[in-house]
Amino acid sequence: MTVQPNSIEARDAAYHLHPYSNARKAEAEGSLILEEGEGIYVTDNTGKRYIEGLSGLWSVAVGFGEQRLIDAANAQMQKLPYYHAFAQKSHTPAVELAEKLVQMAPVPMSKVFFTNSGSEGNDTVVKLLWYRANAMGQPQKKKIISRIKGYHGVTVASASLTGLPYNHMSFDLPLPGIMHAGCPHYGGFAQEGESEEQFVARLAQELEDMILAEGPDTIAAFIGEPVMGAGGVIVPPEGYWAAIQAVLKKYDILLIADEVICGFGRTGQMFGSQTMGMEPDVMVLSKQLSSSYMPISAVLVNDRVYQPVADESDRIGTLGHGYTGSGHPVAAAVALENIKIIEERDLVGNAARLSPLFLSRLKDLTANPLVKEMRGIGLIGALELKQQGDAVGVAGGAMAAACMERGLIVRNLGDTVALCPPLIITEEQMVEMFDIYADALASLSF
Template identity: 60%
Template sequence: MNWSDIGYNIRYAITPMRRHREYAQIMTDKTEDTTTEMRDARYVMHPLTDARANLQSGSLIIDRGEGIHVYDLAGNRYIEAMAGLWSVGLGFSEPRLIEAATRQMTRLPYYHAFTHKGHGPMVDLAEMLVTMAPVPMSKAFFTNSGSEANDTVIKMLWYRANALGQPQRKKIISRHRAYHGITVASGSLTGITANHTSFDLPLPGFLHLTTPHYRREARPGESEEDFATRLAQELEDMIQREGPETIAAFYGEPVMGAGGVIVPPATYWEKIQAVLARHDILLVADEVITGFGRTGRMFGCETYGIKPDIMVLSKQISSSYLPISAILLNEKVFEPIADQTHAIGTFGHGFTGGGHPVAAAVAIETIRIIRERDLVAHVAETGAWMQDRLASLADHPLVDEIRGVGLVAAVELSAAMLSPAVPLAAGALGKRAALHLQNGGVISRAMGDALALCPPMIIDRDGIDAIVAALRHALDRCLEELA
């Protein structure tokens, strides 16, 4: 045996021992992390979170949920006033959704929709969605999240433009403070600075208009309708400046969600749609938050008289029990795409889990429950109660604005009215209030200095009263600290 053989054998004899020592050290380290909270800080990187701060503080670990409540590991109970992420419409641990998932799991736990394949739950859900849409739709295409769905719509818009022999028609118009997702393409549609910074977004070809927030963006003396007229003219000016032949679509949430629950001013959608119709530009309605009853109608498009060419659905489609999202296309959108797939031989896009049979079965049962329990009418009634009860906070010294529709709202906070004015960084007051609210047993979400509220659609008046009482107490605590 030569020296090189000896070296080889020593090296590969030592390597397993080194690996064993490393594994033993890892296991030792894990045993030192005695709580889930400690292990969370050690091993998990969280979305939409200050990673460095999380290493120090860890996270609130939720252990179980029931109805409108969730419970942490210590057994503390919270009203989930954000329905998770605007999404658990039927509340937590709904038995019928668990049963629907179990039934489908035992029959067909997985199948796909690629290359002329399919399965019953996907077909049933597609028919249900197309027939219940507020405007005529032709087809449903399934993905796993709102971000994936919006990313797919962008590709469909580009694909369609090429199919029509209009390769220059690729630009898409959105709004500042819009939220349409976090993939590279859907993140470019999004108009929130924090989702762009350090990611080199948005990509070229994504244009953003003024946020339709009347209180913040209107000029002195400008009425809501005059404000809407000015924003419609801004859209017209952008189209003319860029060239109508280069614009593929206008993208909008009926009510802007993560950007601060921005309710559109009177006549806004009517005037925006008139501009788009003049230039034959498609309209995409992002109903990821507003769909399936959140505004007091089945779809936000019905609440605001929107007639989209494409609708994007997710979140409450399955009460977020399983990931699923859907894109609804009308004939005007689908036909050129279908022709192009025939010319090429395929539509070269899709996801392994798109239209997953278990997720589709849960979505079907979710929609059935919404209909059977008349939850849309329930939201209209309890939503009006929530908006009225929140209005009682308008005279609080820290409340700047209250806005919302149905069971979605935001309470905008400001310390500017305090005397002397207390210097606070943007967002600091919102975080402080959200923490006091959480300590009081209600989970909200701070969007800058606005506290968002979007409780499960099954909530009753007593639940709403509890949220508002806890919110008032949290604001009083903030006021005491700032004073």
């Protein structure tokens, strides 16, 4: 990319520090500037149109330019553009959204705490669990077990939960008291000759061994995505979550389901917990909650978690935690309308109906000798390409660039190239998306 002086790209390079980017590379090359979006497509400032094959960041369920969400935001902006939830204040959108989420939850939940991102949601969960442990007279019961390759955000606490090196390196993370159990990626971590059943049994045993080594009375919770997203679209083997939950129940350890990517239809059911047979005590929701039209996230807790927290807030006099934007009325109004659209248009059903085509097109591409493995479920999937030499990400980066050149935005996670299109995608559009993806793969040579 050649950056013209005084162009929007040059100004971006001069002033904007980008997340998840090489700052020096961005200075030198500038960035792709997106100006418009409609349906599954976005358009850059040169007029070039792309299929947004990752729904932005796994999140724009209803597509871009949805007028009902624009209208919902505008109407709420005119009525009550902002109010907070501190000191027993509230407003109708927050009340209605909390009620709706508790009613939708796949297992009984008690209360909803609103935050502004998945990172803030998971950070809040850590604090609530520490608070709860003190309330219950168990100040030692505060350790949290996450997983290698899990992704839970980028705040100090949530980045500690995340099990990816880039989120720890040079940040002095993870925090003490946060541990990482094995990753449920059979293709990447199975031992030679180990069946999937044996792999699952080993991971469960390793988790139990970790709990016993640390002391069961020191472990507050285990956190996991039903299906891992940013770690490489990792679908756990059959029986994995049943085996993990059996260990947690044995030692009275809470289960946190990070539904930030999976929630609201991505796996072909409303929640990934349903698809994977999980029975969480805490659920964290964001992304497709509002299709990312507004920043909002929600922490759902069951009564087992809520009651000690409520008692402690009564003893102290307040729950000393919250955000200026917690349950923002415009964001809550947009989220409510977004959920209505998902339900009315049966977008969860659309994901389930189109999933066989989505997965079969991915599987067809495994015939290419550059492909190491295909993974996916519902409308989230990826090809992992074979590593080229000693450098991780060379093949994946080349594939992402080839896709973008052809009008498809994807995301490479190292050498894994992910697809996660808006839930509104049609069969015809899916064929178009995969034709570009396949052509880009065919163009690669190393």
